[in-house]
Amino acid sequence: MKKRVKLSKRLTAVFTFVILTVMALSFVYPLIYMFLNSLKTKTEYFQNPFSLPGAFRLENYQIMFEKFNLLRNFLNTFFMAFVSITVIMALSVFASYAFSKLRFKGSGIVYIAVICTMFIPAQVTMIPMYYMFSKFNLVNTYTGVIISYIAAGLPGTILLLTANFKGIPGEVIEAARIDGAGYFGIIRHVVVPMGMPAIAINIVLSFVAQCNELFTPMILLQDTEKQTVIVALSALMSQTKGAGDPAFQMAGMLLAVIPPLIIYLIFQKYLTNGLTAGAIK
Amino acid sequence: MNVSKNIRRKVRPAARVARQNNLQGWLSVLPVLLVIAAVRGYPLLVGFQKSFTNWDGMTRSDFVGLQNYIRVLSDLEFWKLLSNNAIFMLFIPIQLVIGITVSVLFYEKTAGWKFFRSVFYLPQMISSVIVGYLFAVFFSFRGPINTILSSLGLEALTRDWLGQRASALMIIMVCLVWVNIGWQAMLGLGGLASVDPGIFEAAKIDGAGYFQRLFFITIPMLGRTIEYSCIMSVIWVLSGLFPYIFSMTKGGPGYDTTTIDYMVYLKSFGTSSEMGYASALAFILLLIIMLLTIGQMKLSNRANDWGE
Numbered sequence: 001m002k003k004r005v006k007l008s009k010r011l012t013a014v015f016t017f018v019i020l021t022v023m024a025l026s027f028v029y030p031l032i033y034m035f036l037n038s039l040k041t042k043t044e045y046f047q048n049p050f051s052l053p054g055a056f057r058l059e060n061y062q063i064m065f066e067k068f069n070l071l072r073n074f075l076n077t078f079f080m081a082f083v084s085i086t087v088i089m090a091l092s093v094f095a096s097y098a099f100s101k102l103r104f105k106g107s108g109i110v111y112i113a114v115i116c117t118m119f120i121p122a123q124v125t126m127i128p129m130y131y132m133f134s135k136f137n138l139v140n141t142y143t144g145v146i147i148s149y150i151a152a153g154l155p156g157t158i159l160l161l162t163a164n165f166k167g168i169p170g171e172v173i174e175a176a177r178i179d180g181a182g183y184f185g186i187i188r189h190v191v192v193p194m195g196m197p198a199i200a201i202n203i204v205l206s207f208v209a210q211c212n213e214l215f216t217p218m219i220l221l222q223d224t225e226k227q228t229v230i231v232a233l234s235a236l237m238s239q240t241k242g243a244g245d246p247a248f249q250m251a252g253m254l255l256a257v258i259p260p261l262i263i264y265l266i267f268q269k270y271l272t273n274g275l276t277a278g279a280i281k
Numbered sequence: 282m283n284v285s286k287n288i289r290r291k292v293r294p295a296a297r298v299a300r301q302n303n304l305q306g307w308l309s310v311l312p313v314l315l316v317i318a319a320v321r322g323y324p325l326l327v328g329f330q331k332s333f334t335n336w337d338g339m340t341r342s343d344f345v346g347l348q349n350y351i352r353v354l355s356d357l358e359f360w361k362l363l364s365n366n367a368i369f370m371l372f373i374p375i376q377l378v379i380g381i382t383v384s385v386l387f388y389e390k391t392a393g394w395k396f397f398r399s400v401f402y403l404p405q406m407i408s409s410v411i412v413g414y415l416f417a418v419f420f421s422f423r424g425p426i427n428t429i430l431s432s433l434g435l436e437a438l439t440r441d442w443l444g445q446r447a448s449a450l451m452i453i454m455v456c457l458v459w460v461n462i463g464w465q466a467m468l469g470l471g472g473l474a475s476v477d478p479g480i481f482e483a484a485k486i487d488g489a490g491y492f493q494r495l496f497f498i499t500i501p502m503l504g505r506t507i508e509y510s511c512i513m514s515v516i517w518v519l520s521g522l523f524p525y526i527f528s529m530t531k532g533g534p535g536y537d538t539t540t541i542d543y544m545v546y547l548k549s550f551g552t553s554s555e556m557g558y559a560s561a562l563a564f565i566l567l568l569i570i571m572l573l574t575i576g577q578m579k580l581s582n583r584a585n586d587w588g589e
Contacts, residue, residue: 016391020393023383033425091316095309098307098310102302102306103306104305117317120567121521123542123566124325124567126324126550127331128327131338212407212408215524215546233410234410234528257407260406260407268399272399
């Protein structure tokens with residue numbers, strides 16, 4: 001009797017492991033598929049998309065960088081992400097400190113108003129924003145995209161940082177104040193160091209989100225040499241739809257996936273722990 | 282003299298602290314407020330005003346009253362878009378069941394759970410556009426899925442998956458579930474981590490079986506998590522599907538897989554530039570999001586009362 005229970009328990013464990021492995025494969029296989037097929041020629045791809053490539057051919061990548069100039073698009077993406085995330089973090093640290101630690105008059109309602117803007121879809125404000133930007137000559141510029149990234153990124157960052165800064169003990173801040181630290185001193189020596197894990201997670205998440213964003217940069221950037229990787233790639237995919245060369249497209253798609261993926265692999269431990277710990281506040 | 286001044290500074294009177302906090306607080310949030318007011322708030326107001334005009338993005342912008350709203354609501358297309366959005370929402374229960382099951386497995390530290398946890402979150406790191414194109418490639422007429430089917434002798438099942446409404450809607454839903462399992466599992470794990478493990482021990486001692494514990498402890502404990510992911514997922518289905526639709530079907534065939542947010546794009550920057558009409562549609566979308574979110578919050582508060 002007992003043996004049978006043990007056996008069925010074992011079987012369930014094996015069964016769950018197999019199911020989870022199959023699911024995991026479905027998440028990893030597309031990456032492998034992209035890699036293997038990016039090394040093929042178009043004819044090779046259409047003969048059998050599952051076969052191993054006949055030779056280690058980097059031609060597709062070469063075209064991506066030389067003719068299609070994808071490196072430029074990568075630099076655009078990183079530049080806009082760097083500037084906007086720097087500004088988002090700087091503004092959010094001050095605002096979140098105020099929301100979490102200075103009980104100023106009206107802070108509750110202002111906080112809710114800021115967070116609510118997170119739920120206004122980009123499509124709702126894009127049309128007027130586009131014409132507002134065109135009045136200031138910001139359409140088709142990095143500045144325009146950076147500004148809209150900042151506005152879109154602020155509420156989420158403030159939400160997470162405020163929740164995190166609430167955990168900083170008031171005594172620590174009071175002690176710093178008695179030691180003579182002013183407003184900026186407290187932020188520099190107490191809030192930023194103690195909130196660093198949350199700030200780091202936020203930087204990583206914002207970077208990934210901006211690398212992967214389509215709608216805003218697609219509407220605002222028309223010149224290929226100003227576009228982000230995702231926008232340039234999706235333009236390429238739309239042009240060649242039907243008559244496209246999947247092998248060539250796979251090379252571009254894999255390249256676009258790599259930066260967020262590397263970031264994820266580096267920060268994976270902090271991210272998963274942070275997400276499970278701070279997902280709900 | 283100097284000493285007494287120092288002491289006075291250290292023991293700050295409450296009124297002065299409050300005044301100082303007010304000043305510092307408002308100055309700290311002022312830059313954020315200015316940015317959001319200029320880049321989100323002002324366009325929101327302009328968009329609302331323009332939704333009552335026949336604005337074409339150029340010079341024409343005459344007041345036409347409620348005409349845009351009447352046109353949207355009397356258009357048969359709108360109800361198709363709405364039904365597409367409603368159909369896509371069916372992915373939420375599937376995502377919840379699979380995601381919560383996975384998170385329970387992770388919580389029980391099933392073999393290899395740490396590895397699975399990081400792999401399951403991978404789709405969240407890949408751009409939705411790339412995910413969409415991958416699905417489009419896999420399910421294209423000459424794509425891998427059809428190749429497998431015909432090599433298995435199931436040629437009858439091969440089709441242009443994204444070329445017909447029913448199968449296209451299904452593939453997009455599969456894609457949404459695939460993308461979100463990791464997200465849901467992570468949320469579920471977060472919810473479970475906040476449950477006191479003593480409760481499970483007590484239930485075990487009292488003789489509750491595995492499934493009893495699952496249905497009477499674990500799932501009720503995840504009430505808040507389930508609530509949160511329902512609300513977020515509904516908002517996401519209404520406003521976040523743009524990159525998936527754009528990369529997989531472009532809303533087609535016809536408007537068969539077009540969602541409201543994609544239609545706003547088509548009418549403004551896509552196929553035509555009826556900015557007034559698109560603005561009206563965008564505000565109807567915003568209204569739907571607000572109503573559904575508030576409705577869910579009301580409903581879930583009541584549900585929680587029942588639970589207690």
